[in-house]
Amino acid sequence: MGKRDYSLLGPDALRAVETGLAAAEWYHTEVPRKVMKELMQRRDGPALRDTALLFGTMIVCAGLGWALWPSLWALPFWAVYGVLYGSAMDSRWHECSHGTAFKTPWMNNALYQVASFCMIRNPVTWRWSHARHHTDTVIVGRDPEIAVMRPPVFFKVIANFFGIFDAITGWGRMLRNASGRLDAEERTFIPDSEQPKVIRVARIWLLIYAATIALAVWMGSILPLMAIGLPRLYGAWHHVMTGLLQHGGLADNVNDHRLNSRTVYMNPVSRFIYWNMNYHVEHHMFPMVPYHALPKLHDLIKHDLPAPNRSIAAGFAEMWPALRRQLANEDYFVRRDLPLGARPYRDDFHAAALGTAAE
Amino acid sequence: MPQWIAACATDDIDEEDVIRFDHGAQTFAIYHSPEGEFFATAGRCTHEDVHLCDGLVMGHLIECPKHNGQFDYRTGAAKRAPVCEALRTYPVKVESGQVFVQVAE
Numbered sequence: 048m049g050k051r052d053y054s055l056l057g058p059d060a061l062r063a064v065e066t067g068l069a070a071a072e073w074y075h076t077e078v079p080r081k082v083m084k085e086l087m088q089r090r091d092g093p094a095l096r097d098t099a100l101l102f103g104t105m106i107v108c109a110g111l112g113w114a115l116w117p118s119l120w121a122l123p124f125w126a127v128y129g130v131l132y133g134s135a136m137d138s139r140w141h142e143c144s145h146g147t148a149f150k151t152p153w154m155n156n157a158l159y160q161v162a163s164f165c166m167i168r169n170p171v172t173w174r175w176s177h178a179r180h181h182t183d184t185v186i187v188g189r190d191p192e193i194a195v196m197r198p199p200v201f202f203k204v205i206a207n208f209f210g211i212f213d214a215i216t217g218w219g220r221m222l223r224n225a226s227g228r229l230d231a232e233e234r235t236f237i238p239d240s241e242q243p244k245v246i247r248v249a250r251i252w253l254l255i256y257a258a259t260i261a262l263a264v265w266m267g268s269i270l271p272l273m274a275i276g277l278p279r280l281y282g283a284w285h286h287v288m289t290g291l292l293q294h295g296g297l298a299d300n301v302n303d304h305r306l307n308s309r310t311v312y313m314n315p316v317s318r319f320i321y322w323n324m325n326y327h328v329e330h331h332m333f334p335m336v337p338y339h340a341l342p343k344l345h346d347l348i349k350h351d352l353p354a355p356n357r358s359i360a361a362g363f364a365e366m367w368p369a370l371r372r373q374l375a376n377e378d379y380f381v382r383r384d385l386p387l388g389a390r391p392y393r394d395d396f397h398a399a400a401l402g403t404a405a406e
Numbered sequence: 407m408p409q410w411i412a413a414c415a416t417d418d419i420d421e422e423d424v425i426r427f428d429h430g431a432q433t434f435a436i437y438h439s440p441e442g443e444f445f446a447t448a449g450r451c452t453h454e455d456v457h458l459c460d461g462l463v464m465g466h467l468i469e470c471p472k473h474n475g476q477f478d479y480r481t482g483a484a485k486r487a488p489v490c491e492a493l494r495t496y497p498v499k500v501e502s503g504q505v506f507v508q509v510a511e
């Protein structure tokens with residue numbers, strides 16, 4: 048395929064529409080309707096427990112970090128607080144954007160707003176961009192959320208472990224939106240009726256940041272910024288680490304999530320921070336299944352999916368060399384074997400995209 | 407000229423659930439509400455071309471399986487982004503255990 052153009056307004060975007068890759072019908076493993084209905088059921092209990100634990104830990108850590116400052120003993124508390132702010136909020140933003148975290152809609156919305164602020168993702172804009180990510184997952188020119196483009200820019204990937212580019216882009220967009228403007232790409236996926244909401248949220252956020260900076264100046268201390276804003280940088284590493292594994296090094300321009308998404312078994316702490324999004328193939332195939340039911344869904348359909356990576360380290364061991372090979376060969380990707388008895392990949396349909404798989 | 411078409415038997419749909427019904431080139435979603443009433447809407451989401459029959463019925467809402475947009479299936483009103491456009495609804499009647507949908511020919 049050669050050079051990719053990731054712009055949502057470029058030639059690859061047009062080609063994806065013309066060839067039927069965009070807005071196509073995706074592969075699904077068969078699950079009986081009754082079972083799927085059971086899996087899709089919403090509950091408040093699991094997310095209430097997890098949210099209480101999340102905010103409780105954040106308050107305790109920020110309190111101790113503040114009290115112990117400037118001693119070095121403050122650092123572990125800020126480190127934990129930072130990961131919960133700059134990484135756990137990514138998965139909360141994600142689950143709430145699907146409306147699957149809670150059964151009660153206002154609870155979903157409340158957590159969605161807080162998490163969007165922490166991640167500097169405008170809650171209106173990103174609802175639409177994430178919808179597109181689900182319609183056209185890793186379709187070049189259509190998916191606005193491709194984390195590692197080909198060829199990978201390692202400097203950018205590594206800088207993002209500290210949130211550098213994401214946060215700067217987020218703050219830049221906030222300032223632009225607060226001034227009453229949206230860029231051309233935003234206008235391709237946000238309906239006109241929603242655009243004033245983008246601007247309103249950006250203005251509210253700007254006020255919060257202004258108040259935080261004013262407090263920091265008044266106190267002559269960085270502490271207010273350690274609590275609001277900076278954790279998006281110093282706590283981003285966990286969500287970048289887990290997020291890269293979602294699709295990194297796998298196929299693009301296909302309509303089968305088994306080819307472009309990765310399920311990875313993770314330790315319980317990472318699963319809490321990531322809210323079970325390590326079951327990523329399952330999530331993309333069935334986005335209506337809440338995070339707390341994904342392990343069950345995984346057990347039910349794993350016979351039809353490539354074997355999961357056994358750990359975060361194993362996921363990186365598969366992905367990182369593939370990304371490095373993409374430096375020289377943009378078409379390279381890892382193609383995982385399906386278990387015996389799984390429905391085969393539709394190689395005929397994906398022929399163009401599947402040119403250079405790993406042996 | 408509108409016509410009443412037999413879509414399914416009443417016990418083909420569990421309470422608080424939905425099924426798909428195709429008639430000619432048209433596709434419909436038929437709902438069984440928690441109160442035991444039946445409703446019909448266009449079968450495809452107004453956001454993208456996705457069948458609502460794989461979605462989840464919660465009370466009087468149908469949630470689309472693709473991006474979790476929601477409609478009130480009694481009125482067709484769009485209730486949750488990313489759906490903005492209402493769903494078309496169709497009159498329904500029940501006679502002798504059969505659900506009929508009024509379809510414009």
Ligand code: FES
Pocket residue numbers: 178451452453454455456470471472473474475476488489
């Ligand atoms: S296709 Fe129904 S919400 Fe997007």
